[in-house]
Amino acid sequence: MTALEFNYSIAQTSKTLKPFAMRLTRNADDANDLLQDTMVKALNNREKFTDGTNLKAWLYTIMKNTFITNYQRLVRQKTFVDTSEDAYLINSLAYSSTNQAYNSLMMADINKAMSIIEEAHSKPFMLYYKGFKYHEIAEKLNIPIGTVKNRIHLARKQLQKLLTMYR
CATH class of the missing domain: 1.10.1740.10 (RNA polymerase sigma factor, region 2, helix turn helix motif)
Structure with a gap:
């Protein structure tokens, strides 16, 4: 061509x-x-x-x-690149502190809300929170897996209603 x-x-x-x-x-x-x-x-x-x-x-x-x-x-x-001498301090956790009082108040509210929720719902939820799989929870509590999923869902919904101040 x-x-x-x-x-x-x-x-x-x-x-x-x-x-x-x-x-x-x-x-x-x-x-x-x-x-x-x-x-x-x-x-x-x-x-x-x-x-x-x-x-x-x-x-x-x-x-x-x-x-x-x-x-x-x-x-x-x-993209912004910070070339200052103190750049290593930006993401350093060694120089930061957390507010433990806020965390302890939040945990107190969560525990209070969990005590309000029925045990039939809170027990599967806590097992799931601890890392158990649905089928393990079903075996442990001797209930069908669908019931486990439903109860965990209901516990989440109740927690959302009870803990609206943390949204």
Whole structure:
């Protein structure tokens, strides 16, 4: 394929690339930029195109890869990197403290709510909370697995109602 034939084929195919560019970018100006970048790359890499292969698929691949590269570049530009000397302190747990009083009050409220819930519902829930599987709870309590799931669900619902202050 001569350079003139290649340029003509690309010009004809570029009309079908515009909708694809719009789908990728969702912006008319960005789509035009992407289409232009694709055409420039195709013209610069004409020697890499093999005669007899699908020119349209080749251009679509160039466009998709160009879009991905531009997107990754944009994400990297928006990433903030703190280079200060004290950056190691930002995520350090050694210099942070937790409010144990808040945790103990929350646990007191949870235990109080659990005492209000029927034992038939709270017992399967507590076993599930401790890490038992549904079938293990069913065997341990000698009830069907569907009943276990239902009782755990009901216990969760009751806890949600009783602990609305923690939402």
